[in-house]
Amino acid sequence: MTRWLVTLPPALFLVVFFLIPALIMAVASFREPGEFGGLAPLSRESLGLDAYRFIGDDIIYAWILAKSFLVAALTTVICLLLAYPLALLIARSPKRQRDLFVLLVILPFASNFLIRIYAWMMILGPLDLLYSPTAVIIGMVYVHLPFMILPLYTNLEKHDPTLLEAAQDLGAGAWTRFWRVTWPLSLPGVLSGSALVFIPVLGMFAVPELLGGTGDLLIGNLIKEQFLDNRDWPLGATLSLALTAAVLGVSALTAMYSRRTLR
Amino acid sequence: MALLELRHITRRFGDLEAVKDVTLSVEAGEFFTLLGPSGCGKTTILRMIAGFDEPDEGELFLDGQPLAGIPPEKRPVHTVFQSYALFPHLTVAGNIAFPLEMAGRTRDEIRRRVGETLALVHLEEKSAAFPHELSGGQKQRVALARGLVNKPRLLLLDEPLGALDAKLRERMQVELIALQREVGVTFVFVTHAQQEALALSHRIAVMNAGRVEQADVPEALYSLPKSRFVADFIGTINLIDVDVVESNRHGLLLRAAGIGDIAAPAHPGIAAGRHGALAIRPEHLRVSPHSESAGLKNHFLGTVSEYLFRGDVTIYTIRLDNGLSLEALTTNAAPGRARFHEIGDRVRVEWRHDAGIYLAD
Structure with a gap:
């Protein structure tokens, strides 16, 4: 009984906010687009695999999905490289300063997302970087950096400083102490930070649209276009299912990896 | 080296x-x-x-x-x-x-x-x-x-x-x-x-x-x-505040307020009139019924006020007639008998004169 009480709310949450929308998407992907957008009335003839066939026939969709993965991976790696030293610095500063630093990390959220991206347009414009893949990466990194810093900090802050003393006492120099003690112990933080960056970047359409211009489509833009511009809901639904499947695949792989290497 | x-x-x-x-x-x-x-x-x-x-x-x-x-x-x-x-x-x-x-x-x-x-x-x-x-x-x-x-x-x-x-x-x-x-x-x-x-x-x-x-x-x-x-830090010990009354090569004569004179081993360099403490380990104190006659030089009458039975040993707290409390440890080596005194028993506490250690302040 108590077990039910504990597991029911999260299960209910998942059903309402993930499973039902995903099912609606799945059903939509088999239907026909309506004449003026939306979906055609449900009938025997209006159900089919048209959207799937369409995606399968054109290599461009697979290419865009692959490119989106590449952008997400690159963003994640850059975020990790920038966030790690920062998180380490925060975790090792005096306790009173730590809260201030954390506040500074999340402070950008206090202003509107679009305004911050427009600010970047004003910075990148004069630098001749606007509407380029570089601009997209810069924007993606900027938006997602806090999501990497926070889990890393939470992990690093819990490390027992005696472990580093023990390593030093047993003959490890500064660099060895990092690679043999701090880094392996921080892997859970690295993994959750990476997931928090990688997955949203995959679906993000605002940043590439505003900073990347029209020439460079990512899967997020493509999906958004099907719903808002092309009015081809079934195609949009199919693409977004493909994205969901890819993300779930990646999460499954990470989960398997982390279960094997981290205890 | x-x-x-x-x-x-x-x-x-x-x-x-x-x-x-x-x-x-x-x-x-x-x-x-x-x-x-x-x-x-x-x-x-x-x-x-x-x-x-x-x-x-x-x-x-x-x-x-x-x-x-x-x-x-x-x-x-x-x-x-x-x-x-x-x-x-x-x-x-x-x-x-x-x-x-x-x-x-x-x-x-x-x-x-x-x-x-x-x-x-x-x-x-x-x-x-x-x-x-x-x-x-x-x-x-x-x-x-x-x-x-x-x-x-x-x-x-x-x-x-x-x-x-x-x-x-x-x-x-x-x-x-x-x-x-x-x-x-x-x-x-x-x-x-x-x-x-x-x-x-x-x-x-x-x-x-x-x-x-x-x-x-x-x-x-x-x-x-x-x-x-x-x-005080190593083991347990009884510390008695004392004044040195006499000091020569045979020994010290100490006086503790309310107790009286105590004999202690010679301590070179300590002159009469100095103040210090006499330290005696609980296992060096002998406790016997007050009716038995004293065998050792330092002996005082008192009452058992508490005891702690530990199995192998018993630790008695003995309140001397002048108010000072001492801890005494007796081993329970006699077969079939583990304790010798009850709370309230009148007892005699005594120790060899060379068991006490004089500690200068």
């Missing part, structure tokens, strides 16, 4: 002098203990030997070489931390291999030495376990193995038995002595538990408020303490 020498070491933290002018030497192969209450500076000394802290004044020498400026990772000194500080992401074997890898040993040598050391601490079958899968005593042994495996010149142990329960602690004490004898590594051990120090050490330095009060073999610290602090 001593293996480790501390010469006039002083360490300050702000206004606090944590260590004050400490001079000590530790011989090779010795089990040396720094004993004192928490905050007496013993851990600070340990950290200075390990290299995590540097003295403000004075110098440390290892094998005659000054240690100043050498970082911890370059000192042939390893530490067993109070919390063990085992690497949670490495197996038992991985933890023990760590110092060998740092020293750049070959893979074959590492495997052989890890195996030998695991056998030394009886943990062969736990080699692939992770620290969180081990009991407290097993963690303790892994920490010891990790500290010993690369044969340091000196092994520092910071209250390593503090986290264990009493039974296990006693067993680990026995193992620790055997281990030290077997590997021959010099141990510097820090503890606040005086019984542990007495049981384990070849020599003990008793510390108080940053100073070394007395450094000696355990037997000497117990039977010939040189200060009130040492007498």
Whole structure:
């Protein structure tokens, strides 16, 4: 009984906010687009695999999905490289300063997302970087950096400083102490930070649209276009299912990896 | 030449002098203990030997070489931390291999030495376990193995038995002595538990408020303490405030307020008129029914006010007629009989004149 009480709310949450929308998407992907957008009335003839066939026939969709993965991976790696030293610095500063630093990390959220991206347009414009893949990466990194810093900090802050003393006492120099003690112990933080960056970047359409211009489509833009511009809901639904499947695949792989290497 | 020498070491933290002018030497192969209450500076000394802290004044020498400026990772000194500080992401074997890898040993040598050391601490079958899968005593042994495996010149142990329960602690004490004898590594051990120090050490330095009060073999610290602090800290002892009435080469005559005259062994350099304390161990007091006649020079009448039955021994608290309370310990060696006196019994307390130790203020 108590077990039910504990597991029911999260299960209910998942059903309402993930499973039902995903099912609606799945059903939509088999239907026909309506004449003026939306979906055609449900009938025997209006159900089919048209959207799937369409995606399968054109290599461009697979290419865009692959490119989106590449952008997400690159963003994640850059975020990790920038966030790690920062998180380490925060975790090792005096306790009173730590809260201030954390506040500074999340402070950008206090202003509107679009305004911050427009600010970047004003910075990148004069630098001749606007509407380029570089601009997209810069924007993606900027938006997602806090999501990497926070889990890393939470992990690093819990490390027992005696472990580093023990390593030093047993003959490890500064660099060895990092690679043999701090880094392996921080892997859970690295993994959750990476997931928090990688997955949203995959679906993000605002940043590439505003900073990347029209020439460079990512899967997020493509999906958004099907719903808002092309009015081809079934195609949009199919693409977004493909994205969901890819993300779930990646999460499954990470989960398997982390279960094997981290205890 | 001593293996480790501390010469006039002083360490300050702000206004606090944590260590004050400490001079000590530790011989090779010795089990040396720094004993004192928490905050007496013993851990600070340990950290200075390990290299995590540097003295403000004075110098440390290892094998005659000054240690100043050498970082911890370059000192042939390893530490067993109070919390063990085992690497949670490495197996038992991985933890023990760590110092060998740092020293750049070959893979074959590492495997052989890890195996030998695991056998030394009886943990062969736990080699692939992770620290969180081990009991407290097993963690303790892994920490010891990790500290010993690369044969340091000196092994520092910071209250390593503090986290264990009493039974296990006693067993680990026995193992620790055997281990030290077997590997021959010099141990510097820090503890606040005086019984542990007495049981384990070849020599003990008793510390108080940053100073070394007395450094000696355990037997000497117990039977010939040189200060009130040492007498009180090591074991239990009765301290009686006294004035010196007479001092000559046959002995001292002391007078305690309300009790009367007490005879004590001669103490050169102590003149009549000085104030001090007389210290007597509870096991040196003899308690007998008051009806029996006195056999010893120092004897006083009193009443049993409390007793603590411990099985092998009984500890009586006896209130003398003038108000002073003394603790007396009797062994329960007579078969079939474990206790001799009841609360309220009138008794005679007596001791040999050479059992008391006069401690100058």
